Structure formats: structure tokens, C-alpha cells
Amino acid sequence: QVQLVESGGGLVQPGGSLTLSCAASGSISSIYVMGWYRQAPGKQRALVATITRGGTTNYADSMKGRVTISRDNAKGTLYLQMNTLKPDDTAVYYCAAGPTVYTLNYLGQGTQVTVSS
Numbered sequence: 001q002v003q004l005v006e007s008g009g010g011l012v013q014p015g016g017s018l019t020l021s022c023a024a025s026g027s028i029s030s031i032y033v034m035g036w037y038r039q040a041p042g043k044q045r046a047l048v049a050t051i052t053r054g055g056t057t058n059y060a061d062s063m064k065g066r067v068t069i070s071r072d073n074a075k076g077t078l079y080l081q082m083n084t085l086k087p088d089d090t091a092v093y094y095c096a097a098g099p100t101v102y103t104l105n106y107l108g109q110g111t112q113v114t115v116s117s
Helices: none
Strands: 002-007 010-012 018-026 033-039 046-052 057-059 067-072 077-082 091-098 111-115
Touching: 002 091, 018 033, 018 091, 018 111, 033 067, 033 077, 046 067, 046 077, 057 067, 077 091
Parallel strands: 010 111
Antiparallel strands: 002 018, 018 077, 033 046, 033 091, 046 057, 067 077, 091 111
């Protein structure tokens, strides 16, 4: 089992920046891919970015160019640096992990990001 705990969400003004963190614990040796999802009110959960243990990254078009995903394998920590935030980025952001990008079976409880003036 793997436990994921997100932190770093909050209220930010349009154009601002925010960094989310996710601490993984448990059987982290089984985690090859980690990623971030987000779910806006009334919308389906959508993948934002993923990163492999070796550092290969992939970004969804929705936030490409405005976010950077990174991880510290030694600490079992995942990050999402978000820049130039827009009101449409308002959502609950979830940390995810699993053996492949198609099997991100572990999900955190989510952290709220609100972009508003």
C-alpha cells in the first residue's frame, strides 16, 4: 500500500504562482510513475502531468508551458510548480502514483487551488 498526502494548495491571484507537494509513504519502491490530476467543479478529473522514476515527464495540453513536475525519489516527494495561474485552473489537485501511467492506482485526498482576485 502507498499513502499520498498533498499540501501547498490555497488562494492565489490570477497570474500568480503556487507549488504543490505530495509526500508518499508505504511501499514507495513499487511506484514507478507519479502524477497530478485535477478536478474542477462540475468536470471530470483530468491528468495534468506525470513523471517517471527516471525523470521522464509528460504534460497535458491544458497546463503545458505553465507547470513543471518534479520528484525527489530519495524523499518520496512529488512537486508541481504552477505559474501564470488562471481562474480556470481552480480545482482540487490530486497526487497519484502507480506502476505505469495507465495504472495510477494510488490517489491522495486532494488539495484545493483557487485562482481568484
